[in-house]
Amino acid sequence: MLKYIINSCFLLLSFYVTGQETQKKKTDSIVFKKNYGLRIGLDLSKPIISARDANFNGFEIVADYRLKKNFYLATELGYIDKTSKEDNYNFTTTGSYINLGINVNSFNNWLEMDNELYYGARYGFSSFSHTLNNYTVFQNGSLINSLSSAYFDPKTVSSNQKFSNLNAHWVALVLGMKVETFKNLYLGLSMNINKLISSKEPNNFKNLYIPGFNKVYATKSSVSFNYTISYRIPLYKK
Amino acid sequence: MKNYLIAFGILFLAIVSCENDDFCSEETTPRLVISFYDKDDPETYKQVPIYVWADKKDSIYKLKIVDSILVPLNTGSNSVIYKLSTTNIVDQLDFSYITEDVYVSKPCGYKSIFKNLTIDASTNNWINSIEISNSTIENETIAHVKVYH
DSSP states (O other): OHHHHHHHHHHHOOOOOOOSOOOOOOOOSOOOOOEEEEEEEEESHHHHHHHHOTTEEEEEEEEEEEEETTEEEEEEEEEEEEEEEOSSEEEEEEEEEEEEEEEEEOOOOOTTOOOEEEEEEEEEEEEEEEEEEEEEOOOOOEEETTEEEOSSOOOEEOOOEEEEEEEEEEEEEEEEEEEEEETTEEEEEEEEEEEEEEEOOOTTSOOOEETTTEEOOTTSEEEEEEEEEEEEEEEEEO | OHHHHHHHHHHHHHHHTSOOOOOOOSOOSOOEEEEEEOSSSTTSBOOEEEEEEETTSOEEEEEEEESEEEEOOOTTSSEEEEEEEETTEEEEEEEEEEEEEEEEETTTEEEEEEEEEEEEEEOOSSOOEEEESOSOBSOSSSOSEEEEO
16 A cells, blocks of 8 residues: 555656756847937926016026936026015025936836936025115014004115125935927926025025025925926937 | 835925924014112112103003013114103103114014113103113113112
8 A cells, every 4th residue: 555655656746847948038129219318498487487476587497418218417507586575574586506416217118108207316506695675673562552563663774785695505306207298398397305505694684595495494495396398409319 | 116205205304394483483672671779779679650651652651660661762763762750750861872783583584783872861850860781782681771769
């Protein structure tokens, strides 16, 4: 009996044997080559805001260069002239800025599509000046007949004081997308989350707005957006 | 995908930690602190029931018994006249000063501080003597003018 059991074990024993040489990888006969080149464009939001808002004037040029399939060198150049109104003072900021950095595309394109869903990093620099147009001195009122109002009329000064030769450095995290709408023509939107590294602060005032960086929050950070239209000058295909 | 999770995590943190409230909570333009001392014992406060008003203005203090008063200075001018009255006797103090505007913060904007405080003229009906202890008015924590009565 035992003999039959042992024999049937041998019968069920199996070995892996390959009967073929190593298989050649099948390659797709059609390869969708990507366009490489310099892409330049402009921010659409800034001219639109400039046309609608008398307190804002600005433009921004964007450009990127494709180094690898999903890796781009990117830059933004701009100029802004903006009047900011606070409760009891207002000031005009004028200056230009440059952002330099990279974009990494994380979107897998089908076939010949060439869209992007990207993240990136930037270093930003701005050179600007503020003009303090006017201010009203903040003076708490005195309690008169149980009503709190200013005892003396608060002083308003039209100072037109200029704080010039200011600058700021920052880093930014970029999230954005670009869609190829026509051949080599892209519509894009992106958001920059900025963090100030250092800035030259004015004397007896503060950098509340920095061109390119946008409104400076208390945590020395900010958020800025752009909506771009850009054209890729195709240089070669790969 | 993992990259996006990290990116959105950072984005979320950046947005929630953006801005604190836009209320002016700092100390702004200081008021003038006048303290009342005993003329016979110049080290001790002496309370006085007092009416206080600036020339041609409403009263700030109406028969209040105090040893110190806080009165605003006119930021739009370099002088102010205050009238101090107790038991229907009025004394007049003419102050003059230089204002300087100092930036405080985003919600507050500018405040004024006062320097070179002097008393140009004063009457001595119920007040015995006056002394300026601090000619620079930057805060309300110390007395700037001492009145002995």
